[in-house]
Amino acid sequence: MRILFVCTGNTCRSPMAEALLRKKRPDFEVQSGGIFAGLGQRPSQGTVDTLLEKGITLDHQSQPTTAENLHWADIILTMTTQHKQSLVSQFPDYYDKIYTLKEYVLEGKSEAWEQLKQAYAALEEKRANIINKEGKFLTNDQMYDKLSTELREIQQLENSLPNLDISDPFGGSLPVYQQTLVELETYIDLLVEKIENQEK
Numbered sequence: 674m675r676i677l678f679v680c681t682g683n684t685c686r687s688p689m690a691e692a693l694l695r696k697k698r699p700d701f702e703v704q705s706g707g708i709f710a711g712l713g714q715r716p717s718q719g720t721v722d723t724l725l726e727k728g729i730t731l732d733h734q735s736q737p738t739t740a741e742n743l744h745w746a747d748i749i750l751t752m753t754t755q756h757k758q759s760l761v762s763q764f765p766d767y768y769d770k771i772y773t774l775k776e777y778v779l780e781g782k783s784e785a786w787e788q789l790k791q792a793y794a795a796l797e798e799k800r801a802n803i804i805n806k807e808g809k810f811l812t813n814d815q816m817y818d819k820l821s822t823e824l825r826e827i828q829q830l831e832n833s834l835p836n837l838d839i840s841d842p843f844g845g846s847l848p849v850y851q852q853t854l855v856e857l858e859t860y861i862d863l864l865v866e867k868i869e870n871q872e873k
Contacts (some may be wrong), residue, residue, distance in 0.1 A: 674868060675702040677746035678774070679756055683707030683735035684709050684716045688751045689854055690774065692729050693861045698868075704746070706738035708759050719842060719850035727854070743767045749866075750774040752773040754831055761793070766796050773837040778863035789830045796823040 676694065680687040687705035693758045694703050714735040724731050736742070742763050743749060749756045749771045757776075761768045772780070803811070803819055817824070829836070839860070842853040 674698075675745055675747045677702075677742055677749045678703070678705040678739075678752070679708060679738050679749060679760065680705070680752040680839075681707055681709055681756070681841070682714070682843070683710035683737075684714055685720050685850075686841065686853065686857065688716045688731060688733045688735075689720055689724065690750070690752075690858050690861060692724050692733070692858050693727075693786055693854075693858055694864065696727075696729055697861065697865050702744055702869075704736075705733075706736050706742055708738055708756055710735040710737045712736055717843065717850075719845065719847055722847060723850040723854045725849070729751055739750070740764060742751055742836055743771075746770065748777065751828065752841075755838075765797055765800060768793055774839060774857075774860050774864065775835075775837045778836075778860050785830060789834070792827045792830055794824065796820060796827065799823060 675836065676721040678687040678694075683706050687707065691703050691705040695702060712735065716731055716733050716735075716871040721731050743760070744767070747770065749760065749767065751760065751771065751773050754773055757771055757773050760771050762769075776786065780790075800816070800820060803816065811819075811860075839856055840853050
């Protein structure tokens with residue numbers, strides 16, 4: 674099982690998630706990346722200190738999210754809906770394995786999840802048809818206009834779901850980082866449970 678966690682700068686939430694999952698399931702292959710990450714940055718001190726309280730020593734350097742590590746992953750789990758939407762728009766070939774962490778572990782517990790998955794599939798199908806017919810001549814704005822109905826539907830569905838974002842501790846105090854770690858650990862435990870059930 675290859676899992677990629679994605680956040681913004683790959684210095685707080687996604688390295689925390691990666692470290693927690695590595696501790697709970699050392700047999701999984703796990704990476705993390707950031708949509709706007711530089712290469713080789715150290716994690717924030719709050720991330721390091723909070724994980725150390727859990728007995729986890731973090732040896733991590735940031736990396737940007739690329740087509741290569743998206744291809745490598747079996748599942749791509751983002752920290753927010755915005756991260757997910759950004760990846761889907763930049764790398765549409767991988768839309769069917771990109772989820773928010775919360776969405777993935779809660780999937781199937783509400784009819785809205787299935788509707789959302791179908792809406793993303795319909796969006797990708799329409800986008801592919803437009804590219805086949807006239808893609809060479811379309812600007813990004815023109816493509817957006819042609820997909821605006823589908824994008825509005827997706828936004829409405831996502832707004833009807835519970836908050837799918839993991840809170841960002843960047844720049845906060847140590848208790849803020851601790852709160853984010855508690856939130857992450859809740860969903861990492863659910864992730865492990867879901868994968869173990871799939872393996873049975």
